[in-house]
Amino acid sequence: MTAKTVLVVDDERAIQRFLRASLEENGFAVIDASxxxxxxxxxxSRKPDVVLLDLTLPDMDGLDVLKRLREWSSAPVIVVSxxxxxxDKIAGLDRGADDYLIKPFxxxxxxxxxxxxxxxxxxxxxxxxxxxxxxxxxxxxxxRRVWLARKEVRLSPLQYTLLAALVRQAGRVVPxxxxxxxxxxEGGSTPEALRILVHQTRxxxxxxxxxxxxxxxxxxxxxxxxxxxx
Amino acid sequence: MSESPREYxxxxxAIALCTGACFALFRFLTLTDVVMVYLVGILAVALRGGRGxxxxxxxxxxxxxxxxxxxxxxxxxxxxxxxxxxxAVMFGVALLISHLAVRVRLQxxxxxxxxxxxxxxxxxxxxxxxxxxxxxxxxxxxIGSASALLAEPPGGGPARRELLENVRDEGERLARLVHNxxxxxxxxxxxSLKKEPxxxxxxxxxxxxxxxxxxxxxxxxxxxxxxxxxxxxxPVLMELVFVNLLENAARHAPEGPLDIMARERMDALEISVSxxxxxxKPEDLDRVFEKFYRASAAPGAGLGxxxxxxxxxxxxxxxxxxxxxxxxxxxxxxxxxxxxx
Numbered sequence: 001m002t003a004k005t006v007l008v009v010d011d012e013r014a015i016q017r018f019l020r021a022s023l024e025e026n027g028f029a030v031i032d033a034s035x036x037x038x039x040x041x042x043x044x045s046r047k048p049d050v051v052l053l054d055l056t057l058p059d060m061d062g063l064d065v066l067k068r069l070r071e072w073s074s075a076p077v078i079v080v081s082x083x084x085x086x087x088d089k090i091a092g093l094d095r096g097a098d099d100y101l102i103k104p105f106x107x108x109x110x111x112x113x114x115x116x117x118x119x120x121x122x123x124x125x126x127x128x129x130x131x132x133x134x135x136x137x138x139x140x141x142x143x144r145r146v147w148l149a150r151k152e153v154r155l156s157p158l159q160y161t162l163l164a165a166l167v168r169q170a171g172r173v174v175p176x177x178x179x180x181x182x183x184x185x186e187g188g189s190t191p192e193a194l195r196i197l198v199h200q201t202r203x204x205x206x207x208x209x210x211x212x213x214x215x216x217x218x219x220x221x222x223x224x225x226x227x228x229x230x
Numbered sequence: 231m232s233e234s235p236r237e238y239x240x241x242x243x244a245i246a247l248c249t250g251a252c253f254a255l256f257r258f259l260t261l262t263d264v265v266m267v268y269l270v271g272i273l274a275v276a277l278r279g280g281r282g283x284x285x286x287x288x289x290x291x292x293x294x295x296x297x298x299x300x301x302x303x304x305x306x307x308x309x310x311x312x313x314x315x316x317x318a319v320m321f322g323v324a325l326l327i328s329h330l331a332v333r334v335r336l337q338x339x340x341x342x343x344x345x346x347x348x349x350x351x352x353x354x355x356x357x358x359x360x361x362x363x364x365x366x367x368x369x370x371x372x373i374g375s376a377s378a379l380l381a382e383p384p385g386g387g388p389a390r391r392e393l394l395e396n397v398r399d400e401g402e403r404l405a406r407l408v409h410n411x412x413x414x415x416x417x418x419x420x421x422s423l424k425k426e427p428x429x430x431x432x433x434x435x436x437x438x439x440x441x442x443x444x445x446x447x448x449x450x451x452x453x454x455x456x457x458x459x460x461x462x463x464x465p466v467l468m469e470l471v472f473v474n475l476l477e478n479a480a481r482h483a484p485e486g487p488l489d490i491m492a493r494e495r496m497d498a499l500e501i502s503v504s505x506x507x508x509x510x511k512p513e514d515l516d517r518v519f520e521k522f523y524r525a526s527a528a529p530g531a532g533l534g535x536x537x538x539x540x541x542x543x544x545x546x547x548x549x550x551x552x553x554x555x556x557x558x559x560x561x562x563x564x565x566x567x568x569x570x571x
Contacts, residue, residue: 014371022378056363082366083359086466103370104405106377106398192427192460199429203456210435210452210490219436219465220424 004118007048008032009039009065010080011058015103019052022107028114036060043069049121050114051077053097055088063091070096076117086220093175093221100173116171116227132167132228137205137214139167148205158183159201163225166215171227173218198223237279241287244271249294256299264299265320268292269327276328277335284328292321354419358412365408373401402443406477407533413470414537423467423544427460427568430492430499436465437472445480449487458492461499462568467541474534475503475561483507483558497567498547504560509553518551535561 004027008019011034020030031046033039036057043051051069055062066077079092082103089100098117101110132139136149141164146153155163165182166174176191183194198217202209216224248271252264259267268291276284293306296317301309308314376398380391431454438450479488486506493500510518521536535551542549542563549563 012367012371015367015374018371018374018378022374022381025378025382082363082370085359103366104373104401105370107374107381108377110374195427195429195432196460199432208452210431210454211438211450212435216439217432217436219433219469 003027003029004049005029005031005046006114007039007042007046007051009036009052009057009062010034010054011056012054015054019110022110023114026111034058036062036065039065040068043073043075048075050117051075052101052114053077053079055079055081055083055092063095066092066095066097074121076121078113078117089218089221090175090177093173094177098172112227119227120169120172132170132225134170134214134226134228136207139163141167146205148207153204155201155204158197159204162197162201163205163215166223166225170225173222173224175222177222179222237275237283238286240279241275241283241290244275245287245290245294247271248291249298253298261299261316264295265316268295268320269324272324273327273331276331281328281332284332285325288321288324288328291324292317295320351421354416354421358416362408362412365412366405369401369405369408373398373405376401399443406473410470410474410533410537413467414533414540417467417537417540417544423464425462425464425545425568427462428465428468429460430454430458430463430501430565433463433465433468434472434490434492434501437469437476440469440473441476441480444477445488448480450476451487451489453489453491455492455494458494458499459567461565463545463565464541468545471538471541471563472503474538478534478561479503479505479507479559486558495564498564499567500562500564502560502562504554504558506554506558509557509559510551515551515553519549538563 006019006023006028008016008023008030010016010019010032016032016034020032023030031042031048033042034057036059039051039053039057042048053062053066057065062079062081066079069075069077076098077096079089079097079100080103081088081092081100089102092100098120099113101113130140130142132141138147140146144160144164146155146160146163161183162179165179176194180189180191180194183189183197198215199209202212202215205214206212214226216226218224245268248267252259252267256264272284272287272291275287279287296308296313297304297306300313300316376394380394380398434452434454438445476488483505484507489502489504491502491504519535519539521533538561539549542565545565547563547565549561552560552562554560
């Protein structure tokens with residue numbers, strides 16, 4: 001198997017060095033760009049498998065790079081930002097980013113996000129896995145059944161729909177807006193109702209709901225179901 | 231809006247100008263036209279001055295109209311009673327247009343000041359995110375590089391690993407401090423809270439996830455009833471409160487479990503974060519929330535508790551520190567439940 005290529009878009013030398021070193025150490029090929037225009041050129045000529053995109057670039061807004069990239073490319077994009085604003089994360093996901101990382105982050109977190117993005121891009125071409133397993137939680141989309149520690153869990157239809165929507169995006173953050181649309185297609189619901197639904201679902205599928213192991217909250221953005229066990 | 235003598239002078243000047251103009255053109259004008267000219271003058275005064283000058287101009291206008299133009303001219307005497315009706319209508323219309331003009335002006339001013347406020351908010355927010363970016367970028371390189379070295383196969387002995395962990399952990403501590411400083415600044419400069427109803431368990435959960443590494447496997451015992459009501463909170467700031475309380479507890483009580491408890495009260499939610507450490511000296515109980523105050527017993531710069539207090543109070547709640555029976559410190563906060571729907 002040839003090495004997957006990661007395009008690193010960041011204008012900070014120190015960050016580029018850290019990303020290049022740790023990605024190469026883990027078997028990725030790295031190309032880097034320090035401006036938005038260079039990034040778009042490299043995305044065309046080298047067709048990277050994943051893009052790590054910093055939002056603060058000298059020549060253009062990272063969100064505009066993302067928008068132009070998305071006009072023709074479906075390669076997974078992970079937005080990286082040091083601004084730490086919730087609105088940045090939501091705007092990035094809205095414009096087609098697959099995930100985001102907030103600086104500072106550790107290398108384990110980075111690798112985990114890249115793997116999820118790659119796996120998701122590959123799986124999008126095939127059918128989704130019908131059975132999700134993570135730790136003591138098992139969800140069978142085909143049979144519409146859920147088990148916690150081998151004991152079947154009774155869920156309301158809405159709680160099940162929530163889990164199914166998250167399983168299809170397992171490992172990735174699913175924005176609140178998207179979940180509202182999927183769960184209440186005819187509208188008429190509120191973020192508050194979604195938060196209460198998540199809260200109730202956690203009490204069914206988590207051993208310790210205040211320290212969830214499967215269904216995580218991404219504050220002010222959305223929710224993430226941990227990626228399935230290998 | 232200032233209603234200075236200048237505005238009243240303006241009223242006199244406007245009426246004088248109208249009178250002069252009508253006087254010069256009186257041959258070509260009917261009395262109705264004269265009334266119209268005065269009304270234009272009163273409108274101008276209302277737009278520039280305020281209610282007072284506009285009312286003054288209306289009275290003055292009616293008087294001038296009577297004195298200079300209504301027969302018999304140059305007396306305030308009125309020949310025919312229907313002119314009294316004309317005066318009343320003229321005065322009424324004058325009051326109405328000045329009222330409307332003043333309202334339009336106030337609305338325009340309010341819109342302008344709202345625009346200014348929004349502009350200030352935008353500026354402050356972009357300045358803060360620029361500072362945040364400048365401080366976090368080098369920290370990201372330090373923490374990232376240290377974590378990359380730690381992820382490599384071990385070499386160079388245990389001391390090297392310990393030193394690298396030092397670099398990473400202290401980098402993360404500095405990152406938390408930067409986060410606290412930025413949020414304090416945001417709060418103190420009057421930024422508004424983004425409050426939404428949240429199950430408090432969710433907020434505590436994200437805070438626990440954030441300090442997971444810091445707690446390093448310390449047991450956390452939580453006692454949160456299933457049916458707690460949602461509370462209106464700014465999730466990012468409230469998460470910071472719990473991160474700070476947990477970090478404080480972990481640092482000052484190196485051993486023993488941490489306890490998180492929540493209870494529903496009359497119109498508030500009461501939440502406590504407690505430890506089994508040495509507790510606080512009586513003289514420290516009130517002072518721990520002061521910025522950069524260090525409890526005499528233990529190390530650590532006191533910014534975390536100060537911002538916890540600031541955030542809780544911005545939510546209309548209270549926070550206090552107390553010693554637990556049997557040893558340990560407890561931080562107890564209340565959050566109002568907001569209006570019921």
